[in-house]
Amino acid sequence: DLASSDTIFTLVLKDLKPSSVVANIKNLKLQKLLYMLNQPHYTDGTFSMNADIKNLDVDNLQGNIDTSIENALIDSQYMTNEYNFTSAMPQTTFNIQTNTKLNADIIDSKVNFNSNIASMDVKSVKFNMKDSSLTGDFIAILPDLDKFFFVTNQHMRGAISINGDIKKAKDLDLNVHTKVAGGNIDVKLHNDDLTATLNKVKTLELLDMLMYPTVFKADLDAKVNYNVADSKGKMNGQLVDGQ
Numbered sequence: 001d002l003a004s005s006d007t008i009f010t011l012v013l014k015d016l017k018p019s020s021v022v023a024n025i026k027n028l029k030l031q032k033l034l035y036m037l038n039q040p041h042y043t044d045g046t047f048s049m050n051a052d053i054k055n056l057d058v059d060n061l062q063g064n065i066d067t068s069i070e071n072a073l074i075d076s077q078y079m080t081n082e083y084n085f086t087s088a089m090p091q092t093t094f095n096i097q098t099n100t101k102l103n104a105d106i107i108d109s110k111v112n113f114n115s116n117i118a119s120m121d122v123k124s125v126k127f128n129m130k131d132s133s134l135t136g137d138f139i140a141i142l143p144d145l146d147k148f149f150f151v152t153n154q155h156m157r158g159a160i161s162i163n164g165d166i167k168k169a170k171d172l173d174l175n176v177h178t179k180v181a182g183g184n185i186d187v188k189l190h191n192d193d194l195t196a197t198l199n200k201v202k203t204l205e206l207l208d209m210l211m212y213p214t215v216f217k218a219d220l221d222a223k224v225n226y227n228v229a230d231s232k233g234k235m236n237g238q239l240v241d242g243q
Helices: 030-036 076-082 145-152 203-209
Strands: 006-014 017-029 043-055 061-074 093-104 106-115 119-128 133-142 160-168 172-180 183-190 193-202 219-227 232-240
Touching (some): 030 043, 133 145, 203 219
Antiparallel strands (some): 017 043, 093 106, 183 193
């Protein structure tokens, strides 16, 4: 009865060392678990897990873990205060499903996240326990940009889809691609150095997305170099066929 859940597990020892484990957790209450762990109440919801790990040897892990969080509700007031948002975070509900495969020193996870303000699909994110490296890819969809006013402080209309990949070893490398206002935006982050390329972004569509008067028509090409740590950068842009 862990945090009001129905929990059953079987642990097998060989020579007094953990050898394998089968665990089943149903409908664990996240708010009770957070209270038990003396953590802030940042979400409600129910957590379930099925784990079948046939080999617990850290050098030769073998097994499968399925987890889910259902009917979850973020504590918007806590998040707004904790992250100093200048406006209140909207009420946000979400569900998460993950499947994790353990194969020797590689942990390979598939993640599906859905909420009322955004969704994200991760086909594969691999963590190497030997060198602590991480690789993965993702697709994110924001169906209503105006719901992110609490982050951007800018009212916007429309939706956006983003796909990218990430690699973290000695260095952090993140690549992101999206289509905005009829053009393409490619972003690369290497540690603290960010570069972005804007290609043929339509100013009329961009102004409309930002809810500004659509007073100028042109194609925008630009290159941005920005240092995240210093919060400083430079943008060189060109407006083509302006009217």
